[in-house]
Amino acid sequence: xxxxxxxxxxxxxxxxxxxxxxxxxxxxxxxxxxxxxxxxxxxxxxxxxxxxxxxxxxxxxxxxxxxxxxxxxxxxxxxxxxxxxxxxxxxxxxxxxxxxxxxxxxxxxxxxxxxxxxxxxxxxxxxxxxxxxxxxxxxxxxxxxxxxxxxxxxxxxxxxxxxxxxx
Amino acid sequence: xxxxxxxxxxxxxxxxxxxxxxxxxxxxxxxxxxxxxxxxxxxxxxxxxxxxxxxxx
Ligand SMILES: [Cu+2]
Numbered sequence: 001x002x003x004x005x006x007x008x009x010x011x012x013x014x015x016x017x018x019x020x021x022x023x024x025x026x027x028x029x030x031x032x033x034x035x036x037x038x039x040x041x042x043x044x045x046x047x048x049x050x051x052x053x054x055x056x057x058x059x060x061x062x063x064x065x066x067x068x069x070x071x072x073x074x075x076x077x078x079x080x081x082x083x084x085x086x087x088x089x090x091x092x093x094x095x096x097x098x099x100x101x102x103x104x105x106x107x108x109x110x111x112x113x114x115x116x117x118x119x120x121x122x123x124x125x126x127x128x129x130x131x132x133x134x135x136x137x138x139x140x141x142x143x144x145x146x147x148x149x150x151x152x153x154x155x156x157x158x159x160x161x162x163x164x165x166x167x
Numbered sequence: 168x169x170x171x172x173x174x175x176x177x178x179x180x181x182x183x184x185x186x187x188x189x190x191x192x193x194x195x196x197x198x199x200x201x202x203x204x205x206x207x208x209x210x211x212x213x214x215x216x217x218x219x220x221x222x223x224x
Contacts, residue, residue: 004193009200121221121224
């Protein structure tokens with residue numbers, strides 16, 4: 001079969017890049033263990049408080065180790081519940097030291113919400129009945145907006161909180 | 168015309184046809200090549216850009 005010289009070039013380029021992409025994908029999935037943030041734990045969305053992580057007193061930042069934190073967040077239209085402060089007012093801003101190991105654990109008690117810590121790789125979908133979690137290290141100090149990026153209703157644009165990463 | 172000469176004629180005709188295919192001019196694929204490579208390079212560059220953004224953050 002006669003194949004044109006140019007065809008040989010673009011076929012090699014196309015098959016070559018396909019192989020590179022597939023190898024990177026497989027390496028991430030099987031060697032690094034990358035998986036969707038909401039693939040392991042399920043819970044009853046009508047009674048999220050039954051799960052220890054989403055009990056009223058466990059919401060917000062918890063220090064679990066020397067440089068290890070867990071952030072439990074319960075999303076609902078149109079709010080991120082990060083627990084209450086000493087005066088009983090809802091927390092709208094949490095603080096995490098730079099370089100610490102942080103695990104965000106979040107779920108929703110009603111519709112699908114987004115969980116995007118803008119400017120970072122923390123970007124999850126929160127689905128009723130599933131716990132989405134993301135383990136990361138926030139190295140750059142600053143204020144990051146936690147924002148809902150899944151349209152959830154009329155108050156969607158007001159659904160946000162602040163995560164401050166301090167030195 | 169004898170049967171033999173008719174055969175000769177037809178085989179000569181076949182040879183001519185084969186030659187015609189082999190010396191057939193290649194289609195000009197310069198434009199196609201440029202378009203294909205433009206899209207290919209665009210995809211690869213965007214992919215690397217997103218990957219670098221992911222790794223940097
Ligand atoms: Cu929303």
